[in-house]
Amino acid sequence: METMKKQYLNFDDLEQCDKEFFINDSWCDYCDEADLGITEPNIYILDEKQYLEGNCKVCGNKQTTEVVVTYLNS
Numbered sequence: 001m002e003t004m005k006k007q008y009l010n011f012d013d014l015e016q017c018d019k020e021f022f023i024n025d026s027w028c029d030y031c032d033e034a035d036l037g038i039t040e041p042n043i044y045i046l047d048e049k050q051y052l053e054g055n056c057k058v059c060g061n062k063q064t065t066e067v068v069v070t071y072l073n074s
Helices: 016-024
Strands: 007-009 038-046 049-056 062-067
Touching: 016 038
Parallel strands: none
Antiparallel strands: 007 038, 038 049, 049 062
């Protein structure tokens, strides 16, 4: 079985509102708390799913979150 490699995207290419949301609204498994924020954000695709990783602003541990896009019907 072939192992998929991470395909890194350029975080700076995201819309400003998306970057701010990703940087500020993150969950930390170690702190067990939401909206602590991350530093050193990276965004990548692996197995056709998009992920955001970075370090928690409070404890410094690496966090990885799957990015799920939902659309609201108006």
